Amino acid sequence: MPEGTLCNRQPIQTDEALKTLLSDTGGRQYYQEMQSLPVDTPLLWETIQKTCRSRIRTWLSMCARCGMCADSCFLYRINDRDPKQVPAYKIQSTLGEILRRKGRVDNAFMQMAMETAWAKCTCCNRCGLYCPHGIDMGVMFGYLRGLLYQQGFVPWELKIGAGMHRVYHAQMDVTDADFTETFAWMVEENEEDYPGLAVPVDKVGADIMYTVNAREVKHYPEDLAEAAILFHLAGENWTVPSRGWEQTSLAMFAGDWEACKIQVESVYDAMERLKPKRMVGTECGHAHRATVVEGPYWAGRKDGLPPVESIHYVEWLAEALRTGKLKINPEKRIKEPVTLQDSCNYVRNHGLKEITREIMSYIVEPGYFIDMSPNREHNYCCGGGGGFNGIGLYRKQRNKALITKRDQILSTGAKLVIAPCHNCWDAIRDLEEEYRIGIRWSFLKPLILKMVEIPEHLKPEE
Amino acid sequence: MYDLLTGPGLKLSIGICLIGLIIRGVLYIKGLHWQLDRVAYTAHLKAGIRGALRSIFFWILPFGARGWRTQPLMTVLFFGFHIGAVCIPLFLAAHTMILQKALGISFASLNQTVADVMSWGVVVSAFFLALRRLVLPEVRILSGPYDYLILFLSAAPFITGLLCRYEIGDYSFFLLIHILLGEILLISIPFTRLSHILLFFLSRAQLGMDFGIKRGGMKGKGLNW
Structure with missing residues (x-):
């Protein structure tokens, strides 16, 4: 029996093939062809x-x-x-x-x-x-x-996702121009409130090269603005690469190792080109896992490390708060029961268990932070990790899987869940939509922005 | 017969066991691959060794790992079985005498009461481990004839050993059977899942290195096993 036209052993290599596969709504034909795939x-x-x-x-x-x-x-x-x-x-x-x-x-x-x-x-x-x-x-x-x-x-979505990395070097059809333009646009939108705010593109030798998740560009551009503002307020010498800015890897979820290599090498190339002191990645778990933890091996780096020191956003943030680069207004700290989602990809699988708690100690009024149980490296998956969130075919199973996190959150009594990971953030949003337990969920950036003190010299002139 | 089994028979079975295990160990280590396993084993040896030792230590310590603490009954059975299974063959007075005679190695021997408790520990634990396989659905689904055979193979020398200890039935007959079963066990170690006698340490060390080098060991205090 021949392979299907959509479901086959060939990876997606062109934009045309991507569009054809995308047009097969829900992968109906794709899964039908899979029935007879030899x-x-x-x-x-x-x-x-x-x-x-x-x-x-x-x-x-x-x-x-x-x-x-x-x-x-x-x-x-x-x-x-x-x-x-x-x-x-x-x-x-x-x-x-x-x-x-x-x-x-x-x-x-x-x-x-x-x-x-x-x-x-x-x-x-x-x-x-x-x-x-x-x-x-x-x-x-x-x-x-x-x-x-x-x-x-x-699964259909992951075949597409891996193909996106091969064609766009990003998890969705976001071009390099889309990225820099969106970032610039977001900065423009905010420069009145933050005079001097800028997004330095391709600056060589900066202290920080920032990398993101493509969906921030496509769906949550305010996240880019928040990142820029916080770097600006912290007085960081930072930059973004015009190419190699995407930190995520749906190819990793798909098991497309060749695409994993292509993707991570695009980021490493940016590091080699721009020679930053460090790379800071956005609030995403699997992106960190792909680019910082597993990526060096896909790229054949024998020391198991990226070309420059690469840290998760929570590590940068904890450091900025610890050293006073960012100052929190104590009046504005969180004064309600709040809990924290430990992302498997950088907590269990990269040891960042205390860093996020250090951040909590700066931004939550003492007595209001409640840990889930179990927590840290023993925490349960949000319910949507490893690509589970994005697969329509398994939505029913995914929704059931969310119950674990729902019950963990419920037993803390917290109404606010801090989730510094895109996948966890999505899963927690979906569990609220599915089960209506009356919680709010947030990344760290918007929370910090609400409570950070703006240094005098960076305030807008009246 | 007794002389044959405790002389050349013992030497042969110990030889097969040890050489077999060495081969298994060498093949395991040779088969590790920094890129396919995605662990830079040699690039960060210090972090790797630290991770490996922590990974082994917390799991050989009764209730040392969270996994042991969350399943206390299994932990008691596990250690009840393994402490005796390791100590009795090497340190029972009757065994140290034979080892001394056959190989010229002398170990300190166990006090009789301690040895009794350990031997009973093995047999009773083996019984409950088998029962656990039969009763718990999550273990039953994983269990096949091979799993019971391995358990039986491991427990049989202890059962017959106790028969000899209390001189139940024909002593000299059961003694020969006991020695034979012990030697069959020794010979089967490298060829079966019993190779975990060595591979447990290597596998734990490998995962410890994975966490110690790549998955956070160089970031903080290390994994809380």
Whole structure:
């Protein structure tokens, strides 16, 4: 049986192909074609032979089948403790089975594996913290996604997302010109209130190179303005690159490793070109994971580090508040019960657990900050991580997954949730829309802007 | 027969076990790949070693990791089983004598009461671990004949050992069976999931290095296992 015209093993390489796939509303034809998409079993096995080495093979074979990972998985807990949601079962019945069968699996199997990899795991890596043998099933699901993507078994939105990175070097159809123009426009809108506010593009040797999430450009341009204003108020010598400004990677969610490399190299090229002292990324979890944590490996950097020191927005903000570059008006601190969402991608998976709490200590009146339980590296996924938020096909499962976070928030009693991560922010917005628990949710930037003191010399003339 | 089993038989099975484990360990380490695993193992060795040691330490310490604390019953069974499974073969008085005779290695031997408690710990824990497999749906779905076989293989020398200890039935018969089962266990270690005797440490070290180097170990105090 031939591959489909929309659902096939070829990655999206052109704008035309992108538009064609996008025009297939909801992926109706795409998923229909997937029903008869053949599995290239020799390719599957060859890929495994080349890329599946002792770590994953040992994980799969040494798993003691003890089930201690079960309770660590929020999807197992929220789905009525369905044994089929036990992490070890999920990975053994998919990747484990592909290895045992030496890649000889059929279409139905691959569709089952696709649903397992994208609707039963958000790659939050929490299970890895609860396995006595140190088996990280999230890592294995990431690997499985790569195998599935190569065979064309990938949710429609993520095929598009990965294609966007290949064509636009961004997760959506935002061009480099769109980026710089939107940033400039946002600065113009605010320069009356903040005289001297500017967005320095392609400035060589700045202290900070700022990178963003493309959807800020397309849907939330005020986020760009807030970033610019806060850098301005902090007196930072900063810049944005005209190319290589996109920090995110839907390609990572899709398992399109080639596109991951293309994307992250565009950011690293900007670093090499502009030679900033540091890169600061926006309030996004997976963007940080992709560009700072995993990216160096995709780009083949043996030290596992980006070309220049790269930090998350929360690290910059904590530093600016700590050193007094930004001063909070104590009168304006948050004086209501407030909680904080720990993003898996930079808390569990990059150790930034205390930094966000340090920020809370500056911006929340003592006594009003309430931690979720569990928290820090043991926190649960927001419910929409790993691409789950964006996949229409699995919306029902995603909405159920949100209940974990809903209940965690409810038990804090807080009505305000600070979510310095795009994915978490979306999931929390969606859980409010779905379950109406009467909460508000926010990134840090708009909150800081409301309480920061403006230095005399930066105030507008009356 | 006794001499055959405790002489050349013991040497052979220990030899297969140790050489097999060394091969497994070497193959595991050789198979690690900085780029495919996405861990810069050698570039940040200090952070890596720190991460590896923390990862092992908190998990060999009873109730040391959050995973142990959230499942206390499993933790008791786990350590009840493993403490005896590690100590009895090496430090039981009767074993140290045989090891001394066959290999010339002498270990300090355990006090009889402690040895009894440990041996019973293994057998009772093994029974409840098997029961747990049967009863809990989240473990049952993961369990197949191989899992019970491994558990049986590990517990059998302890059951027969206790029969000898209390001289129940034909002592010399059960002693031979006990030694035979012990040697079968030794030989099967490198070829089965029992290779976790070594691979547990290597796998924990690997994940510890992953978190220690890449996933935040160089950012703060390290992961709170």
